[in-house]
Amino acid sequence: MLNASSHHLASLPAEHVRFIEGIITRHGPELHEHGAMTRWFDRTAEYVREGRIARAAVAEFWREVTHACFPDTMQGHVVRKPHGYAGDFEIIDRIYLNHVSEDENVRRWDEYFHAQHAPRAVRNRKSYLHDWLHRKLAQTEKRPLRLLNIGSGPARDVREWCEQHEGPQPVHFDCVDMDAKAIAHGQALCAAWPEAVRFTQANSLRFTTEHRYDLVWSAGLFDYLSDGLFVRLLKRLMRLLDADGELVIGNFGTENPTRFLMETWIEWVLLHRSEQELARLAEISGLDGRSVHVDSEVEGVNLFLHARL
Ligand SMILES: C[S@@+](CC[C@H](N)C(=O)[O-])C[C@H]1O[C@@H](n2cnc3c(N)ncnc32)[C@H](O)[C@@H]1O
Known part of the structure; x- marks a missing residue:
């Protein structure tokens, strides 16, 4: 699945793609990897600005991976929109409560989510x-x-x-x-x-x-x-x-x-x-x-x- 979705990132340097594939394979960034993960997004934003990849392709990559690998996370909830719209009462309450999944295989994604400025x-x-x-x-x-x-x-x-x-x-x-x-x-x-x-x-x-x-x-x-x-x-x-x-x-x-x-x-x-x-x-x-x-x-x-x- 991951390999199939990675074709959306094919125009990016192999090392850049390998980094994120590694994070996903290891079930999300550890606390000490949060900075590197955010730098990955910052660098990807630069690639978008430079015209090397479309913003929609990055979003498509994450949409596919999120649905397939971790639908029951904070990010999975936002992507799935179970109430039909973004910013529903349930995700906002989970943000207030710092909700983190008890599933070891997805917990790190929730921790990374909550650590962001937004x-x-x-x-x-x-x-x-x-x-x-x-x-x-x-x-x-x-x-x-x-x-x-x-x-x-x-x-x-x-x-x-x-x-x-x-x-x-x-x-x-x-x-x-x-x-x-x-x-x-x-x-x-x-x-x-x-x-x-x-x-x-x-x-x-x-x-x-x-x-x-x-x-x-x-x-x-x-x-x-x-x-x-x-x-x-x-x-x-x-x-x-x-x-x-x-x-x-x-x-x-x-x-x-x-x-x-x-x-x-x-x-x-x-x-x-x-x-x-x-x-x-x-x-x-x-x-x-x-x-x-x-x-x-x-x-x-x-x-x-x-x-x-
Ligand atoms: C992002 S939440 C914010 C909730 C709360 N104010 C907070 O800050 O915790 C936005 C809420 O606005 C509601 N909403 C969206 N459009 C609305 C509208 N036109 N009239 C009333 N409520 C609306 C949604 O149902 C949702 O519960």
């Missing part, structure tokens, strides 16, 4: 949200603060926040997700706080409500939206904010060292946007530049657009 940035979303909520609570006496969570996915971030707060919850969450299975997963995780956490299955582009919110949060959704849909959804969400409310939208930034690896190893394609592009889309959405700023989590990979009315 999954680290995803994990940082939780603390970014929690830190923002702490800051917001410190600025007001109002309790509870009402938060609208768009594209809530596994709701692991919500659960961990609630677990950290005994007694009356200081923040109430209205979680919206399009995927019924994501909603069921989130409901199960947050079942202990029925007053504070509610779920609605809806497409956020059509979602309407009578409520107005102190906070609107959406991470891991806008980087799948074209500029047109980005602006449309941002405008809709701004209308759901209270006068002194704040909205935060996450979007992977253009400085993502894992980008080529994501796009070829696992074909997880996001619309990466720079700080300037996010500010420009906010402006197109009718927001005053003075009420907008862009920040990032500590990895510097996941950017966050903050906006007020």
